[in-house]
Amino acid sequence: MLGILSIYLGTLNIAELNPDIAQTAMRVAQWNLLACVLGMAVLFIIPKRWHRTWQAESITALIAVGTCAGVINGCVLSRSDTTFTHSAVIVSVVMYTCIAARQRFRWSLACAALSFLGYVTLVQGHTPQQELIVTANIKLMALSFVFALVANYTFEHRERRNWLLHKLEAQRRSALLEASERLHRLSTQDPLTRLLNRRQFDADLAQAWSKAAMTQEPLAMLMLDVDFFKRYNDTYGHPAGDACLIRVSHELTKVAQAHGGIASRLGGEEFGLLMPGRTLAQAMEAGAALCAGLRAAGIEHRASSAAPHVTVSVGAAQVWPTPDGMPQWLVQRADQALYEAKQSGRDRVCAASEQGGAEQAVAPTPPASVARENMLPATDDPTVADTTLPRSEAQEAAYVETLEGKFRWLRFPAALEHSYRNHDAAERRTHLLVMTMLGLVIYNIYVLTSSAMFSDVPASAMTALKAVSAVLMTFGIAAYIPVTMRPLWREIGFSLGISATALVTIWALSQSQQLTTLSFAVCLALIPMFSGVGARQPFWFTCVPAVITCLAAALMLRPVGAMQTLVYNDSILMIVNNTVFTLILAYMLEQGARKEWLLSHIASLQHQSLMTATRRLHELSTLDPLTGICNLRQFEDDFQRIWDEGLQDSSPLAMLIIDVDFFKLYNDGYGHPAGDRCLKQVATVLSQTAQACKGLAARIGGEEFCILLPKSSLGSATQAGERVCEAIRMAEIEHRFSKVANRVTVSVGVAILQPAQDMNRKLLLAIADDALYQAKLAGRNRVASVPTPN
Structure with missing residues (x-):
C-alpha cells in the first residue's frame, strides 16, 4: 500500500515533467499502478496453503524494476530537462524495496543492480546540462544504493542472526530444562526404590497440610517399617536387603495407586504413605491391604520372629489440619501408632488414638479438638528446600514488562534507559568518531566533484562549506577525547553537527539560480540518511537533521520561473520521500536493537536462573535428604x-x-x-x-x-x-x-x-x-x- 501511494504521488505531475512524451509517460504510469494493484490482488487471492515467500518477494521486485524501467525509458525517449531531473526518483524506488518493503537482500541487490546498470547504460544527456544532471544522478544513486543495501543487509543479517541465536538458545534451554527435570527427579527420588525421598515427602506434607487447612478436609498418613530388617540384612546380606526393599516399595506403590496416596521412602526400611482427603478408616484399609500384599508376596525371612516371610508393621493417623498447625505432628502420631503395632506383635496395622496412643478404630478428630500442645516442631533440615532458587525476578519482570509495552516511543523506563545507553558507550564513541571523519571526507569529495551543478554559487559560500567541515572535524575529535562524556551528549553533538552541515549546504545552494542546482538538491536526503544508516543514530536524533533538512530545503531554495518551480516541487517531494524512508529505517533499526537488547537480557537472566537451579538440583540429587551428606x-x-x-x-x-x-x-x-x-x-x-x-x-x-x-x-x-x-x-x-x-x-x-x-x-x-x-x-x-x- 505504501508503494502504491508513493507511485501515485509521483505520477500526479508526470505529464508536466515529461512534456514531449506526456501520453506515453501517463500510459506507463497507469500500467505500473495497475500492475501494483494486480500484484496485491494475486497475493490476497492465492490460498494460504499455497503461500510462499518468493511470491511476494518476486512480485515486489518485478514492480520495482518495472517502475525504474519506465523512468529509464522516459529518459531515453524524452529530450526535456525535467525528465532527467525526475529520473532521480529511481533512488526512492530502490529505497522502498530495501527499507519499506524490506525485501530479502538478494532481491534488493538485484533490483538496485538492474536499475543502476540500466540507468548508466541507457540514459545519456542530449545537452551539456542534461549530462551534468545524469552524472549527478549516477553519483546520487551509487551513494544512496550503498546506504540502502547496507541497511537492508543489516536488517536481514540481524533477522537471521537472531533466528539462529533463538534456535540455539531454545536448544540450550531445552537441554538445560531436561537436565534440570532429570536432576529434580533425582533430588526428590530415592535412588534405590525410586519412590519419593524424605525431602520430597516433607515438601508434599507441607503442601497437603496447607491445602487441607484451606478446604477443611482430613489428612491421613501411614508409616510402615519392615519387621526385623536388620536380621534380614545380617542373614541374607545387603544386596538381598536392597532387593527386599525394592519389593516392599512395589507393594506400597500398588496400594498408593489403589487407595490414593503419595508413597515415599523415609529412610532405611521406613516408608510413608501420605493420603490427602482420606479418613482414618480408609487409611486403615490401605494399611491392611499392604500387609496382605506382602504376605502374598512370600519373601523369605527365616530370621523374623513374626513370620517366615517378610512382613511390615503399619501405623495409621489422621488429623484435621489448621493453618497454624504443624505438619510434623501427623508424622509423630503415625510414628506412635507404628510403635504400638510393633509392641502388639508386628505384621499388623494400628491407628493413633486421640490421646496419642493407638487403637484399632478411632473416629476422625475434629479441628477444634486438636491437641496443639502435643505437636512437635518441624524438622529444621537445610536440605529440605524449594528447588526453585532465588533469581532476579524483579529485574526480569521489568525487562518483560518493557518488552510487552512495545516501547513505541523508543524510550525505556529511566533505569533501563540508562543501562541501554551505556551498554555500548565505548563502541559508540569510536563509531561516531570514525563516521565523523568518513562522513566529512565523503561530503567534501561529493560537493567538489559536483560543483559544476551549482557553478554560480559565490566563492565565499564554498569557503563556508569547507570551514564548517573543518570545525565539525575538530569538534568530532574533541568529543572523542573525554571518555567520561555521557553517551547522550555525544549523540546530541553528532546530530547537531549533521544538522549544521545540512543548513550550511542548503544556504550555499540557495545562492544559485541554476536549474541543475534544484536537481542536485535531491542529494540533500543523503545527509539524514548518513545519520540514520552510517552513524546508526537513534531515531529521535535522526529526526532532527531529517526535519531540518526538509524544512530548510523547502524554505530556503528559491525557484525562478515555471520550469524551476516544477523541478523544485519534484525535488522537494523526492527529498521528503527519501527522508521518510530514512526515518522508517532509523525507527526499525532502533526498535530492533532495543528489542534485541531486552531479549538478550531476559534470556541471560533466565539462563542464569536455570543454571543456578540446575546446579542446586545437582547438589540436592547427590545429597542425602535427611543427613545432608552424600547419598x-x-x-x-x-x-x-x-x-x-x-x-x-x-x-x-x-x-x-x-x-x-x-x-x-x-x-x-x-x-x-x-x-x-x-x-x-x-x-x-x-x-x-x-x-x-x-x-x-x-x-x-x-x-x-x-x-x-x-x-x-x-x-x-x-x-x-x-x-x-x-x-x-x-x-x-x-x-x-x-x-x-x-x-x-x-x-x-x-x-x-x-x-x-x-x-x-x-x-x-x-x-x-x-x-x-x-x-x-x-x-x-x-x-x-x-x-x-x-
Missing part, C-alpha cells in the same frame, strides 16, 4: 571414580562401612523423629572424621554409612575406624535401649583392595560388609577387618 547415588559415582584412579596409579583403596548399633531399638524407644536427629548427629561426626582422614563419607541406607579412603593402608584405615568409633562415643548421644552402652555407638567394618582390571569393585564392598558382620558378632562398638582374598 548412595553419589557414593556409587565417587566409588567408581576413585576405583578408576586407583587403576591408573596402582594405589590401594580402603573402605569403612559403619552401622549404628541397635538403631532399631533407638527408633522404637525414642520415636522416628528422634531417630532422624540421631542420624544427623552421626552423619555430622562421620563427615568431619572423613575430612580429617582425607576420605569421603556417604549414607548408603538406613543407619548405614560408608567412608572411602583413597591411597590408604589397612593400618591407617583401621585407625580411621577407631577414630570414628571414638568420635561417636564422644558425641554422647543418649541410647538407653542399647545393649552395649548407655549412648550411641557404631560398629565398623574395614576392607582394602588394590584395584585391578579383572576385578569387580563391589568385591571391596562385600569384604567390608563381611568385616562389619564380624564386628557385630564380636560385641559391636568396635572395628573389625577380614583377610583380603587373593
